Amino acid sequence: MNKSDKLRLAEKFKTDKRLWLYAIAVIVVALLIALPRIVSPYLCSVVFLMFIYIAYAEAWNIMTGFTGYINFGFSVFAGIGGYASAILIIDHGIWWPVGWLLGGVFASIGALILGSFMLRLRGSYFAIGMLCLLLAAPVLATTEYLIPLTHGGYGFQFVQPVSDLTMYYSAFFISAATVFVAYKIITSSFGAKLLAIREDEEGAGSIGINTTKEKISAFAISGFFAGLAASVFFAFQNYIDPSSAFSAWYNSLPIIMVLLGGIGTLWGPVVGAVIMTFVEEFFWSVLPETYFMACGAVIVLLVLLLPGGIITWFKSRGILPRTRAI
Amino acid sequence: MMISVDRDEEGRLKDGKNVLEVQNVTKEFGSLVALNNVSIWIEEGKITGLIGPNGAGKTTLFNVITGQFRADKGKVFFRGKDITKLKPYQIARRGIGRTWQVIRIFPNMTVLENLMTAANLRERNAGEKALELLELAGLVAEKDSYAGELSTGQQKFLELVRILMFDADVMLLDEVAAGINPTEQLAALELIHNLCDQKGKTFFIVEHDMDVIMGHCDKVICLNFGEKIAEGTPKEVQNNEKVIRVYFGA
Amino acid sequence: MELLIIALVEGILLGSVYGLGAMGLSLIFGIMRIINLVHGEFLMLGAFTCFWLWFLLGMNPIGATFVAMLVIAALAAFLYKVAIFRVVGKFPLLSRVLTFGLAIFLWNFSEFAFGSTFRSVNYPTGSIGFLGSYLSVNKIICFVVALIIAGVLFASLKWTRIGKALRAASQNPRVALISGINIHRIRLLSYAMGGALAGIAGGLIAIQWAIYPSIGQILILKCFAMVALGGLGSLPGALLGGVFLGIAESVGTMYWGATIAGVIAPLTVIAVFIFRPQGLWGVVERVD
Numbered sequence: 001m002n003k004s005d006k007l008r009l010a011e012k013f014k015t016d017k018r019l020w021l022y023a024i025a026v027i028v029v030a031l032l033i034a035l036p037r038i039v040s041p042y043l044c045s046v047v048f049l050m051f052i053y054i055a056y057a058e059a060w061n062i063m064t065g066f067t068g069y070i071n072f073g074f075s076v077f078a079g080i081g082g083y084a085s086a087i088l089i090i091d092h093g094i095w096w097p098v099g100w101l102l103g104g105v106f107a108s109i110g111a112l113i114l115g116s117f118m119l120r121l122r123g124s125y126f127a128i129g130m131l132c133l134l135l136a137a138p139v140l141a142t143t144e145y146l147i148p149l150t151h152g153g154y155g156f157q158f159v160q161p162v163s164d165l166t167m168y169y170s171a172f173f174i175s176a177a178t179v180f181v182a183y184k185i186i187t188s189s190f191g192a193k194l195l196a197i198r199e200d201e202e203g204a205g206s207i208g209i210n211t212t213k214e215k216i217s218a219f220a221i222s223g224f225f226a227g228l229a230a231s232v233f234f235a236f237q238n239y240i241d242p243s244s245a246f247s248a249w250y251n252s253l254p255i256i257m258v259l260l261g262g263i264g265t266l267w268g269p270v271v272g273a274v275i276m277t278f279v280e281e282f283f284w285s286v287l288p289e290t291y292f293m294a295c296g297a298v299i300v301l302l303v304l305l306l307p308g309g310i311i312t313w314f315k316s317r318g319i320l321p322r323t324r325a326i
Numbered sequence: 327m328m329i330s331v332d333r334d335e336e337g338r339l340k341d342g343k344n345v346l347e348v349q350n351v352t353k354e355f356g357s358l359v360a361l362n363n364v365s366i367w368i369e370e371g372k373i374t375g376l377i378g379p380n381g382a383g384k385t386t387l388f389n390v391i392t393g394q395f396r397a398d399k400g401k402v403f404f405r406g407k408d409i410t411k412l413k414p415y416q417i418a419r420r421g422i423g424r425t426w427q428v429i430r431i432f433p434n435m436t437v438l439e440n441l442m443t444a445a446n447l448r449e450r451n452a453g454e455k456a457l458e459l460l461e462l463a464g465l466v467a468e469k470d471s472y473a474g475e476l477s478t479g480q481q482k483f484l485e486l487v488r489i490l491m492f493d494a495d496v497m498l499l500d501e502v503a504a505g506i507n508p509t510e511q512l513a514a515l516e517l518i519h520n521l522c523d524q525k526g527k528t529f530f531i532v533e534h535d536m537d538v539i540m541g542h543c544d545k546v547i548c549l550n551f552g553e554k555i556a557e558g559t560p561k562e563v564q565n566n567e568k569v570i571r572v573y574f575g576a
Numbered sequence: 577m578e579l580l581i582i583a584l585v586e587g588i589l590l591g592s593v594y595g596l597g598a599m600g601l602s603l604i605f606g607i608m609r610i611i612n613l614v615h616g617e618f619l620m621l622g623a624f625t626c627f628w629l630w631f632l633l634g635m636n637p638i639g640a641t642f643v644a645m646l647v648i649a650a651l652a653a654f655l656y657k658v659a660i661f662r663v664v665g666k667f668p669l670l671s672r673v674l675t676f677g678l679a680i681f682l683w684n685f686s687e688f689a690f691g692s693t694f695r696s697v698n699y700p701t702g703s704i705g706f707l708g709s710y711l712s713v714n715k716i717i718c719f720v721v722a723l724i725i726a727g728v729l730f731a732s733l734k735w736t737r738i739g740k741a742l743r744a745a746s747q748n749p750r751v752a753l754i755s756g757i758n759i760h761r762i763r764l765l766s767y768a769m770g771g772a773l774a775g776i777a778g779g780l781i782a783i784q785w786a787i788y789p790s791i792g793q794i795l796i797l798k799c800f801a802m803v804a805l806g807g808l809g810s811l812p813g814a815l816l817g818g819v820f821l822g823i824a825e826s827v828g829t830m831y832w833g834a835t836i837a838g839v840i841a842p843l844t845v846i847a848v849f850i851f852r853p854q855g856l857w858g859v860v861e862r863v864d
Contacts, residue, residue, distance in 0.1 A: 070672055117850055124611045124808070125849045127672050128800050131613075132842035135797050139839045189452055192435065192442040199432035206392060206430075207444040208418035208492045248793070252680060255673060263669070292684035299677025303670055304659060322472075324439070 032172060036165055044168055048236060050277040051171035053257060055178040055229035057269035060254035062182055063222035065264035066191065067215055068198030069119070073130030074226060074254055076114070076137050079245035081107035081227020082234035083141070086156045087149060089235075096161035100170070100231040107227020108220045115219035119212065122201070134251055138242035155241030159234055167236050174232060178225045179270060185221070186266055186324045194218055198264070249292070256295060259302050262309030267326055271310055345370040345528050346391070346422070346496055351400030353383075353390055353552075360386040362552040363400070368496065373522055373529040375543035375560070377536075379572060383552040384532045385427055388498050392424050393417045404496070423489030424498040427532075429481045431488070433474025437465055440473050440484055444491035452491075459487040462517065479510035486517070497521075499531040503538050515542055540564060548572070578707045583826045585706070589715045591822020592722040593780045595815035597795065598802035599729070600773030606746035606809035607766040608664050613675035614655070616796025617682035618771050622648045622778020623787040624690060630697050637699045638721065641779030645772045652771025656764050664763060679792070686789035694786040718780040725776055726815055729769075733811070742766060746809065801841040804848040 085103030088094040196204040262268025346368040353361040393414040445452035463483040548556040556566040629640035663671040701713035733739035806813020828837035
């Protein structure tokens with residue numbers, strides 16, 4: 001396919017299919033809103049998880065997909081957010097929406113502080129550094145200095161402040177907000193600057209991009225949504241302790257989802273999260289013992305067979321237009 | 327050539343009319359002296375050429391000016407202000423743009439996005455400005471292509487206008503005419519002249535092609551083994567004994 | 577004071593074993609410029625190989641350690657041939673995520689196959705009195721084995737043809753390529769050697785400690801710390817880093833308890849990366 005064909009395809013897509021897209025989007029949203037009245041609570045809880053995963057994956061993508069800095073310490077921010085909201089809501093009686101929001105804010109502040117020195121590291125150094133931070137976090141949370149705040153290894157056992165239905169809509173709203181913000185970023189010049197850092201950080205500096213500031217901003221935004229989604233997730237799970245808050249599993253999940261869908265694309269994380277939610281449910285019910293093993297194998301196969309992810313594959317085949325908005 | 331009265335004995339413009347001044351800069355890499363006590367000054371609105379054999383320190387000099395390397399000794403002034411210790415992005419924002427010997431556009435981003443990376447966040451009409459610049463570079467039709475898919479010549483134009491996106495006044499171009507076809511070379515030189523004459527932009531260019539240097543520069547500086555060996559009008563430099571010895575081994 | 581000396585000696589004994597594992601990580605990084613995130617699982621599998629050989633076949637644990645070396649070297653070579661070679665020298669994200677995925681796979685494979693119970697090799701060699709305390713002979717034997725292996729490795733890197741080729745490739749892969757060294761074989765060899773070192777270190781760990789499948793996660797962290805201290809890509813640095821970390825942990829445990837000692841490794845990594853990225857002794861290495 002030559003270039004003019006591609007351009008024409010993109011134009012055609014814009015005019016013909018845009019209406020269709022809007023129609024489908026409206027139907028999907030309406031369906032998701034009505035879902036709790038239609039299907040069983042179990043299925044609802046699966047869709048709830050899906051929303052959380054979408055927010056997790058997109059948050060991870062805002063950092064790693066856009067700037068190219070591999071964040072192996074995603075759970076650090078999810079954990080900070082979860083703990084902050086649990087402490088505020090349970091121990092200090094803060095109204096739950098404010099508590100959740102503050103969970104996001106604290107995670108964001110954490111990202112700001114950690115980012116301001118971790119982001120001086122490049123490439124492998126940053127990746128290893130974040131992994132170390134993740135492994136240190138649960139130990140730090142159980143040290144005697146933090147036990148008054150975190151309740152040590154015991155954690156919090158009753159976190160859920162509201163009904164499952166409220167949780168469902170909150171998660172829906174949060175995932176939509178995360179994707180919307182990612183959209184705003186990637187179609188703005190801020191997003192272009194982030195991509196420039198991913199492509200060539202030194203070159204980006206030479207055209208006036210303050211790479212440190214932009215990276216830290218992306219990190220803080222990513223941290224905010226990670227913390228916000230985690231607040232709701234831990235409320236739903238109804239307990240939080242060091243090993244669940246900083247779990248290695250929820251750390252790798254966004255990586256798998258983003259790789260599956262397409263790293264650095266807007267909708268890739270969403271696609272990956274939707275697929276992984278149902279794959280996870282299926283695997284849990286069929287082979288709970290080999291589940292994690294299977295996930296490791298999936299990561300390996302994805303890197304070897306489909307390194308760009310689904311969305312990127314579609315884009316390179318010309319099935320989807322190559323715009324940042326997809 | 328007329329020499330105006332407001333110059334000091336070294337030929338330096340007085341009253342801060344030199345937009346860029348490099349004073350006694352030394353840069354060493356281990357035991358290798360890449361730049362040895364080099365002083366140069368660039369006049370505003372002129373095209374200055376920088377020549378010298380491979381390894382003479384031309385790119386190192388660019389890197390010191392734009393903050394990629396920090397000078398071991400000496401200082402760099404831009405519009406009379408010391409910029410020696412600023413970071414590359416700060417120097418770029420003051421108004422010094424550069425291109426690289428090996429093209430450094432962002433290949434996996436579209437042409438338009440490449441320009442947007444250099445946009446000021448607070449600028450409202452960044453999109454329109456980018457389109458104007460693409461027109462200048464003859465790249466409007468390619469605005470949504472990935473930059474990596476462009477020809478070498480187009481990539482050089484893109485790299486050049488990307489500097490204009492953040493309103494750089496001084497442009498350091500590293501081998502702008504290398505590796506592109508003659509038609510594109512002419513177009514590039516015409517663009518440089520237009521920017522120089524109409525918008526008062528200052529150019530400092532590294533070039534191997536002597537025709538380009540002799541035909542288009544107002545002033546030429548020659549480096550060899552990290553030292554400045556000649557400076558003056560193209561004619562003067564062309565007839566300079568040291569330069570002849572370096573280039574022809576005579 | 578006597579307690580401190582005991583902690584120091586324990587640290588040196590422990591650190592030499594750690595250091596072997598870290599040297600493997602550093603070797604792989606030096607030659608392939610990838611961070612081998614499966615390294616912790618190599619160590620864990622080395623430990624389990626040693627354990628099962630002792631447990632099922634009644635082998636001498638030291639002998640089993642050498643078998644573990646061969647087994648893990650073969651595993652590493654297999655992984656390289658099947659997967660790793662495809663991502664070496666490509667976009668760095670790929671190698672990081674690939675080795676990360678392999679680590680998750682091998683870790684959970686062990687959880688599935690061996691269960692998550694703690695196991696240990698029973699290798700009674702007694703202990704000797706030392707400053708009013710006791711040092712187990714196990715640890716001393718492991719220390720000697722580690723030193724011998726390190727010595728053999730350094731000697732072969734220094735004097736054999738293949739060792740010289742490895743060092744050349746480590747200093748500059750591109751130069752090595754044009755000077756007629758077969759870079760693919762060098763990479764395969766270095767990856768297998770990295771695996772071999774991890775296999776030995778794992779076996780020696782099984783002789784001293786209780787082992788369990790998720791120990792790989794803890795061990796790789798320690799390896800990072802040692803490699804960071806010694807400078808990425810430097811082998812003597814990794815060994816010294818191992819001794820340094822061993823001392824820090826054993827002294828740390830003595831004064832502050834095991835919990836705090838557990839964060840010494842990760843915090844060391846971060847501090848060293850930020851303040852002295854070239855390591856305590858190493859030369860400046862450019863990454864990516």
